[in-house]
Amino acid sequence: MPDGLEVRGLCKRFGGIVVADAIDLAIPPGRILGLIGPNGAGKTSFFNLVAGVVRPDAGRVALDGRDLSGLAAFRRARLGLSRTWQNLRLFASLTVLDNLLIGTRRYPAERLAALLLRPRLVRQSDAAARRRAFEVLERVGLAAFAHSELGRLSFGQQKLVGVARALMNDPRCLLLDEPMAGVEGAAYGSIQSAVRALARDGVAVCVVEHNVAFIRDLCDEGAFMFAGRVLARGSIADLIADPRLTELYFGT
């Protein structure tokens, strides 16, 4: 039985606004799901609920059969849930490489006790983390910028740093929040190939994106969200062709 990400009956309302209305959504390992819908449909709220940033009123989130409900965001990340942010949220005081190192999964060098008592373990884990970071940077084509400040990178390259940082966690499920917003040129292909490689390794991927071409190129299937509900699920082509959904997307 495939596990991956499983969401059941997820509900959340802020006062009178319903951002999640009994959402059921499953993404098996290795699948790339595009989440589409107009602004305000609840796509980013859905990510926040799954990642543990916002507490749901009801419902259950599980990853590879493990119930994540009630766990803090950092614990969910440790269990293999990674995400990127629509508005980057990179660490401005750190270089590209150091931004990635913060994402390192299991990093004893970052523990105070180990730092003071086990210098060898610290050296080894530091070296391993840097090796891994350079691997990931290589994969997204940013190795030359490892020691650069973020300000020297284009917006598209910074988006790539965000994706690369999320990959340092060796995720089992990756949530990408508008990876293409504001991105042009070379980053397009880099993000596509990085995400595809991840899916080949059995990671469940969910992408929120308004760039239809990007979604159509990348995703195995799509889900259409409106007013906190998943209205339809199917191939991206079918969802786009559905006049009912198009009308909801553009409003009347």
Add this chain to the structure above:
Amino acid sequence: MEYLYTILMLMALSVILAASFNFVIGYGGLISIAHPVFYAIGAYVSALLARDAGVPVALAIPLGAVAALLASLLVAVPALRISGDYLLIASIGFQLGVLEAIKNMTWTGGAGGLTDIPALFGRSTGHAVYVALAIVLAAGSVLLLRGITRSAYGRAMSALRDDELAFAALGRNAMMIKLGVFALGAGLAGLAGGLYAHYFRFLAPDQFDILQSAALLTIVVVGGMRTVWGPVVGAVVLQALPQAITFLDLPPSVLGPLQGILFTGLVLVFMFVRPAGLIAAGDLWRGAAVPDATAGGDGAGRA
């Protein structure tokens, strides 16, 4: 000679206090100005253990530091669970409360102060060894904090300051780091307190009040927040220069206010001339140099 020892002692203690406070507020980004209360707890616990419980002074001083560390967790755990901003209020409340308690209990010496605190060394070894010990501990504290801030832990502190939400989403426990930083800073302040108590052998609660908080904050800001050497320079300069006029042989009624004016004047001059601190912090976090074994010569690219 005795006077020189006193100044050196005060400088060494200021260095420990300023470096540890900078660790909490500068590097940790934890807004709390109640640092002197942990200095007080270290001083009083150590003094009382040695004087009334018969604990050897050499053991009482580290126990005072541990007491300050534990007390800091008592404030930080509930305050940080609510929100980071709450720490400022809670810690000031804690500072006022502890000092008020000290003033109103007999076994702490009350408002009049705690006297007859045992010395660490007998008269024969004298103050020179004690001052040397304090300087060594001050240097050790600065180097310890320098090592931490330049390690992976320091990198995490920097990232946490930048964006706590993104930090947590990467599997990092922000609460644990904040508690660790706050507790370590308070523990070092407690160590300074114990050293103070057994050197001057007299403690009064007013030494640790909110004015002390302001002076300490001034030292850190003038010296250069979020730098390793800024608080050291700030502590030495602002501690030493006002003392220098003591040699002018002025009557005490003039000397005290004049020292105050000198301290404030220095602060104003420094803030005009070097608004980012005597030593200015860079925008970018810098770790200890690590040989880039993996990147095939790429390591040389770091400017």
